[in-house]
Amino acid sequence: MAHPITKNQQDLCSALRSSAELIIRHASELIRLFTDNQQREHKEDAERILEAGRDLDVFVTDMQELLQKGESFAPLRHDIRNTVGLVSGYAEILEDEVAHQPKSLAELRAIQKATGRFLSSLDELSALVSDEEQASSVDELISTLSTTARSRTEATLGRKVLLVDDNDSNRELVGLQLNRLGIEVAEARTGHEALSALAAKSIDLVLLDLMLPDINGYDLLKRIKRDKNWRHLAIIIISGVKDEQSALRCLEAGASDYIVKPVNATLLRARVTALLERKVWEDKESAYLSNLEASYDFIRKVFGRYLSNDVMQRLLYDGDGLTLGGERREVTILLADIRSFSVISQQLSPEDCVRLLNNYFAVMTDIIMSYQGTVDEFIGDGILAIFGAPLSDALHSDHAVACALAMQQAMPHVNEYNVASGLPAIDIGIGINTGPVVVGNVGSELRTKYGVVGHHVNIASRIESCTVGGQVLASADTLAKMQATPHWRKTLEVNVKGSTEPLQIYDLTGIGVPFDIILPERDVPMEFLAEPVALSVRLMQGERLSQSVGVGYVIALNGRELLLELDLSLSALEEVQLMLPDEGEDSLAYARVMGVDEASRYHVTLTSSVGRLRNLLEQRLSRKS
Template identity: 40%
Template sequence: MLPEDPRWRQLLADPEAAATLLADAAARAEFVAAAAALQAEHDDLVMLHDSTLEHANEIEEQLAVKIEQVEALVVELELRNAFIRQVFGRHVTDEVVNTLLASPEGRQLGGERRTLTILISDLRGFSTLCEGLGPEQVVAILNIYLGAMADVIGEYRGSINEFIGDAILAVFGAPVPQEDHPERAVACAIAMQRAMGRVNAELAEHGLPALEMGIGVHTGEVVVGNIGSNRRAKYGVVGRHVNLTSRIESYTVGGQVLISGSAAEALGDRLRTRGSFEVRPKGVREPITIHDVTGVDGPFAIHMAEETSQWRALAEPQRLSFTALEGKDTGGQENPAVLVAYDDLHNAELHVTTVVPLRSDLKLVLAALPGVDAYAKVVASTAGRVVVRFTALPRALTELLEGLPLRA
């Protein structure tokens, strides 16, 4: 090789010596052969360089395409996650959303059996209350009410499964498992009832009517997971225990929290109640025990606000007729009664001539207000006397009662 032979380097540095040496034919032939070998190697290196450069350009182009694809996927992922946070994040805590986003299998269709605690709340007499309001007012009421309740549920790390009109279905113990889900749910229910004071204060500021809410809580095994199709799915719970929770809630009056025996058993001696009663809900084979909750001790210590009321005895008792309800329908037979007193908590005392079972749902029509239906639940019953709690109190009836003279 020319550069490695010291003779050639000397010749390149000394032209006169080069002329003398190259005058020799053999030396000249050797020099030409060395130069030809160097040229061939140079050509190989140039070819390798060009090939490497061309391949590098192809790799760079392919890499640029991949980078664009990855960037597009990142943008799509960020948009999807932002959408999930915006929509799903309205109903659950940030912890739940982060868990679901970090777990790919959590977004697949399918479910699993899991024991958790279900909470269902419902406003009392909301349909009747809305009859005299415009749609804007109804929406304003719901936004104030549901917004406040969602905040409370989030504080206790519950997951809002659905808003069903004015009803709320929330679960505790899913998607993120919680060992203390029964206690969280019951404490949350009490906190929701306590929050109704703030809700009604805000409604009053906007000239809107006050609300009352009943809550049922039950612990049981359900199927929980992503339910639906690949085009449309939601995270939800299904099973008979969801229906049973709804049945328990149906026994409530405004301001009340009723829970099942399974939820009460999970809380043990931390639970505080007014007592319990046995019922046989529709679709349930065996009677169940329901507890009327007043408070929870322990880590989630919270208790219902004290309620005081003043009874007002009417100077002139009001004649009325009532009909027992079976589900959404009336039982058919009308019975006479007399309204003799009422209080601040929408309770009323009636004198009756028939036996009225405890916790019966009634439709009442006062003789002074024909065509105006009121609805109530029997909360106390003795021979000839019942106490009912109005669940739907029309404005006309409220105005009539407030205008009646009272007994001294």
């Protein structure tokens, strides 16, 4: 049966609808602002306000229908207040977060103003229809709860909340409110039950009453926050004490919020939802960071075989790690090369060749990194290492020299593996130079490498080309920058491509404190042959052989060191090809001129330890003995 609505009731319903429409309009504008500013989280909160505003508009229609039937709208009032609380709660949260955005803040304040008018109009309408009954008892209040869940979100569905309260009615009421949000509720009546529940279940949020029969809530809060497994938990304190100091103590102890009884359902819902939403994002962030760390671990494992840790750190963590370009910096460059590797590689299968190189590179790379060097690249059988980049190092020259000496010290260990594996023993020569170069990312957008370029890199390469096996040659520039004391066997002056003046280089044998590295002495007396052994000698001109062939005689030897009488005139550090005429190409070997004595005899060092020459000469020496 229809019941006429009075003019005052109609005016108040119109005011309610007008307030709901204002909430909808300002929420829609808020969504537009957040969309333009790409503020996704804020937009989602604004969408919740919009949804609640539309629910309020529906509630106004429902109230009008009830009034027309002459029925009370008391059962609706609780849901209406909860919905108004959603609007107010989310608007309050957003106000704190967008305080620096005037337009958004203005829309939120307009929403709060409209919400206040809505509540005021609702209270007037309630008074007007003499519907002032308040659900004072817990049972009465529970009976008014709507069974329709309007506010379930990803943040609340399936989440687990631990409700700690010794009052059964309070637990039932709050539990129902949380269930409406799709939350699974675990209950505890005492502090010890709460601790047991935390140990047994995965909990997302704790609602904690301060008054418990065994452990007071404040002490329980501190115990939870001291535990490394639970300290991340959000905890809302529910207290019957309206005291600012109590609230402050709880917040300082780690509580996320403090609510005074009687608990406003709308406020509780808003606070719980907000904290669970934060938990959702924290879980997503944690999962994202775990996946990111797993990706970084994969990158480090894969590319750590090609790049030093320093370069990887720069690529992975620096904002400009992949930006093309470089900077000018003083560094020390180390170049190491296996002597006569082209000859060695021709006599090995591809698999054995790679096995030999992998063992050598593994040992050398560890040594280089231990002296703060960066392996820039492997160039065939060569190693290019940088000291002083990408991380600055005031002792880059000292570290490079100490590293080179340590690399030579490690060669017996490398050769032990080679011999045990059926591979040939190898020797390396190392050249070092110091000077300003350009370091940085070079290449294209598709293929980039961290590298070093410049004149002093070329000089380091020229110095390395002058070495023989077991030797470390360093420029005067490198020694001038060192703080530790270097030791050398002799100095040499050589003309190298790229330098207008003769280059002074040092044949290093050791370095003083704090490194204290000394190479074994190589000056062992020669053993003379009973009869000189004739050799054909051809001068190497770069990568080419001279057309003219000279004749020489080996008169003494010691391992790789030969003493020759020649009909050619040679200079120090020139490279020659040697061959026994009666043995042919099987006896080919290469040697570098180390000097000439007072009797015009040449001291040469074999740079290749393969072929039959060395063995044949040693056999003739043994026949003499």
